[in-house]
Amino acid sequence: MHRTTAAGEGGDLDRNLTDLSMRRISPLELLPHEDLREKLVDLVLNGQPPGCDQQTAALFSQLRKSLVEHSVDETKxxxxxxxxxxxxxxxxxxxxxxxxxxxxxxxxxxxxxxxxxxxxxxxxxxxxxxxxxxxxxxxxxxxxxxxxxxxxxxxxxxxxxxxxxxxxxxxxxxxxxxxxxxxxxxxxxxxxxxxxxxxxxxxxxxxxxxxxxxxxxxxxxxxxxxxxxxxxxxxxxxxxxxxxxxxxxxxxxxxxxxxxxxxxxxxxxxxxxxxxxxxxxxxxxxxxxxxxxxxxxxxxxxxxxxxxxxxxxxxxxxxxxxxxxxxxxxxxxxxxxxxxxxxxxxxxxxxxxxxxxxxxxxxxxxxxxxxxxxxxxxxxxxxxxxxxxxxxxxxxxxxxxxxxxxxxxxxxxxxxxxxxxxxxxxxxxxxxxxxxxxxxxxxxxxxxxxxxxxxxxxxxxxxxxxxxxxxxxxxxxxxxxxxxxxxxxxxxxxxxxxxxxxxERENGNPRPREEDQAENFSYGREPLVPCVKYRMINDILEKIEVQRYGICDCELDPLKIRAAIGDIIWRHCDIPLQHLRFFAAVRCVHEEEWRRDQRWDNVYSFFDPPSRTIMIRRDQFADPRRLEVAFLIALGESLLGDYAAEKRVEDVVSDGLRLGKVYHLRLRPEGERTCLFSPEDLRRYLALARMEATADPCHFTRLINGREGFTPPGLFMGLMYAWYLDNRLASHIEYKMTIMKIRQSDLIPEQQKMVGRRKNIIAFFREAVFAGESGQSRPGLQQRCR
Structure with missing residues (x-):
């Protein structure tokens, strides 16, 4: 039994060796790569492979010469x-x-x-x-x-x-x-x-x-x-x-x-x-x-x-x-x-x-x-x-x-x-x-x-x-x-x-189309021709006052300030022109007269609704990047206009212990309000800013735990505005948004809720803030913004 098996194996070995000895290997196999086209490109670029005999080398040389010298002058x-x-x-x-x-x-x-x-x-x-x-x-x-x-x-x-x-x-x-x-x-x-x-x-x-x-x-x-x-x-x-x-x-x-x-x-x-x-x-x-x-x-x-x-x-x-x-x-x-x-x-x-x-x-x-x-x-x-x-x-x-x-x-x-x-x-x-x-x-x-x-x-x-x-x-x-x-x-x-x-089998055959693809609506929008928009930007900025406030002794050149603001708006071509209609002036404020509370942030600009003025601290004008951040945050805030009739904070005390605060926001009546957003969009935004609606449609609240700070809706609008235009302009918001980059887990449902909130606020800015076509105003905008 053992001898028979050995003899059988010996016969198989002989046949395998004979088969291999009878096979011919093409000299093209000496060229690297798999595909014939890859091999020919390698031959043209690098010459014949090493180790060829004289006859094979001559064949390779002729083939390469034919490929290189073949005229394609009439090939289109x-x-x-x-x-x-x-x-x-x-x-x-x-x-x-x-x-x-x-x-x-x-x-x-x-x-x-x-x-x-x-x-x-x-x-x-x-x-x-x-x-x-x-x-x-x-x-x-x-x-x-x-x-x-x-x-x-x-x-x-x-x-x-x-x-x-x-x-x-x-x-x-x-x-x-x-x-x-x-x-x-x-x-x-x-x-x-x-x-x-x-x-x-x-x-x-x-x-x-x-x-x-x-x-x-x-x-x-x-x-x-x-x-x-x-x-x-x-x-x-x-x-x-x-x-x-x-x-x-x-x-x-x-x-x-x-x-x-x-x-x-x-x-x-x-x-x-x-x-x-x-x-x-x-x-x-x-x-x-x-x-x-x-x-x-x-x-x-x-x-x-x-x-x-x-x-x-x-x-x-x-x-x-x-x-x-x-x-x-x-x-x-x-x-x-x-x-x-x-x-x-x-x-x-x-x-x-x-x-x-x-x-x-x-x-x-x-x-x-x-x-x-x-x-x-x-x-x-x-x-x-x-x-x-x-x-x-x-x-x-x-x-x-x-x-x-x-x-x-x-x-x-x-x-x-x-x-x-x-x-x-x-x-x-x-x-x-x-x-x-x-x-x-x-x-x-x-x-x-x-x-x-x-x-x-x-x-x-x-x-x-x-x-x-x-x-x-x-x-x-x-x-x-x-x-x-x-x-x-x-x-x-x-x-x-x-x-x-x-x-033909080797020429490629793309798979049928997948469902998730582009359709022919990529040219559905028709924004303004750039030179027309640029001219309209300058027309608007010419009417903007550039002011110094109080003891501010900076040598502001209004023309240069307007030009700098114009460059910011031009670079961020996402900004619709109607966003420029909610402020009437830009004011430089000396550091000693800067009254904004900086306990919770280092934002050195804000929008003042009564005067419709963007207030920027003097030192921000010295650096173009800092001016860009300051201006865009205040510009974002200006979109809310004079939406707030009252803002106040009251302590929450129980058994003599101060447990936190309640932030109260009361809106102006709709007919008296100057604001980019419709009533529905404004309520949507306030909900995304974590403000709670009450039975009164003009009253919203926010509970703040202990001695924690929070970002009020106006500042949040400005920070999100700057972040949406360029995430590097608002590191505070970028930090909050990083949760969207983390692989989600079912172990912590709150993470999924936070991701959902982040997606919703981004969707709001895409759909309600930046969706407006340049040069076209929302219904009623011209009447409200005089």
Whole structure:
């Protein structure tokens, strides 16, 4: 029995060895990674694998040569994105000093017929300054991508330049387009003088064109206020190119109501500028000509507006939803729709998760057009790093950072119609070639790579392709990990060429849509065009008195104080204009005359209902951040107006022992009350502020235990107001809100009640305080606020 078994086992061993000996292993298995496309990208980027015999090495060399030299000059590419991520993919980040070393590399070099569709919701920096005066979409990202789109051959043909002269031209253009000034230049000569000799280094026809654009800034009266603000010259050149297309008899106020004129002028101005710079025809296109504003809702219920504000926010909770509020009916261009329909490759560029791809596909028609193109290669390029304030928390598990699958879920959740048909392959960074010491140093700085959870991404129906997409030059010189435009372009080209060798089964098949997704209501709101709102803010503030109180000897400049308050309101674009109608003055009070009781807090401002004045202690004006906190708290308090007819505290005594106090609040009768809130909303708020209603609808009480303090409704309104706008402005409220971040337990029911109360107060501020549309008053507001 034993011998038979041994003999049987010996026969099995012989057969197994024979089978293995007969099998052939493809030399492609010597290349790292799993997918054939990953292997081919690795071959193109890193060359043949070590240890190959001579014949295999020759085959690899031929294959690599074929992939690299295969012409894709007629291949049409459309790339969606915004800002640094898009510009870097197209031709390198043109804002960096190092860009001029290789200004003609990237996707545009390999695919000359590349078009960029750019997000236009940015509202920070020079772009935000332009939006104060001009009714245009955000120009900053358009300018950024446009400079990155200039092509060597086109520049050479256009101006008969050598390769060296073309590089010098790119360097001069970078100096001009990236030049920034803080004070108004006296004239065009002074403005261009800030760029050094850059203008003289341009080919004469191009130099003359740039000079014309700069001259236009000083001739066109519509730019008078624009030049008073700090700006990037490239943005102004693009604005001048646009405004040259518009009859000068239309001022900016009239243009705000003529989106048809701006629609055509924007496209024509972009085309004029790009044709002179040596970019491809219609190389850069705005996703829409309609100004728009980003709106984010966090998982704790807070809603904020503005791309710049969202990028700076540190809420400590994940973003739940993203919407785009267009200032009118959103319009796009037929040129974009035609380019998408004809595209052989569609690329979703890396960049800000919530302020890049999602706003683009919120423009009606764009996502459907991409879905309808069923023959194109569609690639999503994943971000490299977790972005603070956006991807530092996962909705699936708030205790960990973002994974690639989380990024895909965010797109699915926020793009109207979902992501089916928008992309199939997901191009991700391979960390295997990144030194551990570099990753460790990044981790110490708080920077974490977005982890590729390959299995989950496959289950979602997509093809993850892991490649060494980072710049080895930047790693060696600066020790940083960033996308390399030339490497990214080669990777996309290789994936494109490999499509014919990959079966349909491996091309990805996104799962059916989940129920919890965005619908096409992301453009349901129509806030004021920014320049109109800015003008209305200034009109209101001009009527606000700036006063000194008593012995206060501070040298207050009313114009500067109004400007500082105006900047605060502009930065917090969530503030509706009707919130500015409840105070009539801002008063500076000397420290010695400050009479507010500070036993329970360090708030150095308040709203005085009888005089409708915001009172701020003198020392708060010296620091912009402290002034911001003081003003916003008092502004929040002012929304309650003169709601209180009486406030008093009485002791609670039993058997001679002082057990606590009762705070009594008596409201003014509804007809005599000046207040933002309806009677129903006011009662709702007082209940959320822990005030108890009595049989008398105008009488509310609050029991205070022992010698404890409490936050009365007026101060609580101010603190919550400031916290809602920026949680870093009110640490007292932020501390109370941290309970919402703690994992809830059934062991302590009171915790769940507290969380419920926090959610309800946030909902009240979202729905009753900040829901009002800018410029539109609530019923009866004008009558009450004279």
């Amino acid at each position: 590419v459309v790339v969606f994105g915004g800002g640094t991520g898009l510009s870097n993919l197209i031709g390198g980040d043109s804002r960096r000093d190092t860009w001029t070393r290789r200004p003609f590399s990237g996707l545009k070099e390999i695919f000359p017929l590349t078009r960029s569709v750019v997000c236009v919701t940015d509202d920070g920096g020079s772009t935000g300054e332009l939006m104060k005066d001009l009714p245009l979409v955000a120009l900053g990202d358009l300018r950024h991508v446009l400079l990155s789109s200039i092509q060597l051959e086109r520049l050479q043909r256009l101006y008969a330049l050598s390769g060296q002269a073309a590089c010098a031209t790119a360097m001069a253009l970078a100096a001009i387009f990236n030049y920034r000034f803080a004070a108004r230049p006296a004239d065009a000569v002074e403005l261009l003088g800030g760029c050094g000799d850059a203008l003289s280094r341009l080919p004469p026809p191009l130099g003359f064109f740039v000079q014309e654009l700069v001259n236009h800034l000083f001739v066109d009266r519509r730019f008078n206020r624009v030049l008073e603000r700090p700006h990037c010259l490239g943005n102004l050149l693009l604005a001048a190119a646009v405004y040259r297309q518009i009859d000068p008899s239309f001022d900016n106020v009239q243009l705000s109501a003529r989106p048809d004129l701006l629609h055509q002028a924007l496209l024509a101005g972009l085309q004029s500028l790009s044709s002179h710079l040596g970019a491809a025809d219609q190389a850069v296109l705005p996703c829409t000509s309609t100004p728009a504003q980003l709106r984010l809702i966090y998982t704790n219920g807070v809603e904020i507006r503005g791309e710049n504000k969202s990028s700076l926010a540190r809420r400590g909770v994940p973003v739940d939803r993203v919407f785009v509020d267009f200032h009118g009916e959103p319009r796009t261009y037929n040129e974009i729709l035609d380019a998408i329909s004809e595209a052989d490759i569609v690329v979703l560029a890396p960049g800000s998760l919530y302020s890049s791809i999602i706003p683009i596909f919120s423009v009606p028609g764009l996502a459907d057009c991409v879905r309808d193109n069923r023959r194109a290669l569609k690639v999503l390029v994943s971000n490299l790093w977790v972005q603070a304030g956006e991807t530092d928390f996962s909705i699936a598990d708030p205790e960990r950072k973002f994974h690639v699958s989380d990024m895909i879920r965010a797109y699915e959740r926020n793009i109207p119609g979902g992501i089916a048909g928008l992309f199939h392959e997901v191009l991700c960074l391979s960390l295997r070639d990144v030194p551990a010491s570099v990753l460790q140093r990044y981790a110490v700085e708080g920077k974490v790579p977005i982890y590729l959870d390959r299995r989950v991404v496959k289950e979602q129906g997509f093809v993850p392709l892991e490649c060494g997409l980072f710049s080895k030059e930047a790693l060696i010189e600066h020790g940083v990990i960033q996308h390399d435009p030339a490497i990214l372009a080669q990777a996309i080209k290789t994936v494109h060429l490999a499509r014919t060798f990959v079966g």
